[in-house]
Amino acid sequence: MKFGSMQPRSLSGCVAALFVGLVLALSAHAQGNLEIDTPAISALRKTMQQRHAQLAPLYASGAVGIAADGTVSLRDAAAVPLAQRAQANAAVAAENADRAALYREIARANGHPEWEAEVRRTFAQRWLERAQPGWWVQQGTSWSRK
């Protein structure tokens, strides 16, 4: 798959939507109030789903891993062609900005901004559980291939 294309092939598009959808849905089950939906949350969800098409090949190659703190991490830039490394880094930064906003929004939408850290922890666990086999995940401080 060509990295950097915003037009996912239909399969990867479906996988992307499924992955993000599953994580969000399952997170919601983990704690009822995570199900909360606001326009801001759905906007974030939408951009994250779109970006997943760009991130999925990076997860598969091991360039980007699912970090323990609810973010994604450029853990092996060498797996990305040199000319696309800056782009991959930008995608990771943008994804992490959206994730931070998502955790804040969910906590706020619940009327408890102070829940942000808890929301982040719960999501971190779900992202990790939902990662596909072969993706790199971080537990504690060490990385391993799922």
Add this chain to the structure above:
Amino acid sequence: MAGRPIRVPAPAAGHEPLRGNRFPRALVSMLVLLVLATAVPIAGAAVFRVLALQIGEISRPGLVVQELRVRLDAHEQGGELAIGRLQVGAREWRALSLRCGRLRIDDGAFACTAARVDLGGRRLPVEADVEVTLGVGPVRVVLRLADGGRIDAALQADGRFRANLHRLTSPAAAAVLEPWHAELASRLRDLEAAGVLDAELDYRLGEGGGAFAQLRGRLSGGGFGRADGLLAAEGVGAAFAFEVRATGAAWSWSAQLDWDAGAAYVHPLLVEAGPRLHARGRFDGRRIELEAAELAIDGLELATARGVFDSSTRTLEALVVELTGADLPRIGPRWLAPLLVPANAQRLRFEGRADLRAELRAGRLETLGVELRGAGFGLAPPQGGYSADGEGEAGSGANGEAELLAFGPVDGLVRWSSRGSGTAALQVGGGRWEKLALGAFALDAALEPAGLRLARVRVPVLDGALVLEDLALGWSAAGWEGSGGVVLEPVSMPSLTEALGLPGMAGVMSAALPGVRLSPGELVLDGTLAVSVFGGWLQASGLRVREPFGVASHLTGEIEARHIDLAQLTETFSFGSITGHIDADVRGLELSSWRPTAFDARIASIEGDERRRISQRAVENLSALGGGGALAVVQRSVLRLFENFGYRELGLRCRLANGVCEMGGLDAGPDSGARADGGFAIVRGGGIPALDVIGYNRRVDWSELVARLQRVVAEDVSPTID
């Protein structure tokens, strides 16, 4: 007996070693003759088979060869040359041997060709030719490497050393280096160094005994990659020249690099070929001093640097970098955006020029000075933003899209220091916030190591101004935080509505927001925004902007409107005509990308108006907004007989959540005002002729409602009534 080796004894201990440059050629010749003379009688034949020679030490400046043994096999025309200890410069190796394919010794010289080389018992992946002329002659060494590379080196008796490196590849170099300099070889391998090197090395002693070395050449297809991939290069083509000269106890050096092909990734920057570097400095064995460096790079008129690097502690003691004439449209996207705002790098636009001077001490930025000349900055809308109608993005971020925020031209100076106060004095020629043009303003700020303080900034907006007062901002890893006050000096509604593309309204807008607080992801605007409009007033309070500039940016607040003249309101929005006054309250208002996504709004007519009339068209519009569920409770024929009707009271409630407006009417509790037939009264008639407007549809799709309202207002078309 033939083949018996004959040894020339090494010089006895305490003997003066035979110094190469004073080694008498005659003595060597004599030694060899002596060997030959001795060999013949012992062999008992006309020709000897094997000859062995041993020399205690050959010494040249920078080179010491000890325990040199030469063994010549006349029959095989081969032989062996073994060195017990070899010292070049400060490094030494033991047990070096060359098994010569062909060994020739004559007249004080020996030539060993097509030799296999062993060092410390390990075979090296090279084939060597070594030619040594004892006395004043040179030592020549040719190494042929496994993959076609070749090193041609010659050491003259006067200490001059020259080496030509032909097509030297990194794996071959690492294999050759392995036994000599294992650390360097393993570093080459770890970095996955690639490329072909052609170079000339020249080393000689100067007049006063000071050494001079020069390395010049070209790297083709060069590359390397650190294991984590954050530092890497590919396809690098570069010409280079390094010179080192001993000056007293120290060295002076210069370097020239012309990088003309390939690219490198220096996290998070992609750097492409083009830069040319000239640098010179001094080296005292520990500190590398950069006296002057000049970098020619696309988008910069001039870049210079000087500094000191401590090679023993590997710290950058000091560095001063000056960039002159930076062309921001070229420098900004490539160098600034990925470093400063990687998540939004694609959304930033740069204009104008800048000069920069940065001082680093002990590896940390200490001072930074920036001068801006006609600089401009713009932030495009995020990709995939929310839109209320659910049809795609609020903005694509492509060029030509209206920017969320833009400033320029900006001129002035910024001086920041990590150890004390700094200043920023900028003249901003203008700007734009969404559809609002901002006028010219001066921005004077006191800078602190991790923050800034603005005494007062007055930004003209239309015919008013936005005034920032006592604004203090601090920077931490989480983002910007701060507090201050904002005052909106009165802006006339006619100019504001015109700028925003809204129907013209009379009145003024002003705001006093003394409690402005910024935290990561949130902007709190405590205070009141007041608008005098439609003969009454409206005020907004509890304003909060969340995720400003992000994809999920949204605004929340409360609105209270009092004594709004319906005649002016309905005329402004071409809604037909209603006379009378209303109060309105909007609680829990939430806007995403300026579109309402949640609120609880009530509108109610107020007592005291003498004439309350509602036009036929307004009745039709009101009914139509109900989506066929609302109905004017008069016969259609009757409705058409009169231009307008009297009414006693009017009330409407809409509670918006999840895209659905939950409607209510007069006495607008969710269940009060309810009629037996399930409808709710929006207008209750009074006077002659009178009519009621009854709504029946309690749940209305908000986007549908907005679309209808827009049709009614914009197209001025009378809706149909079922």
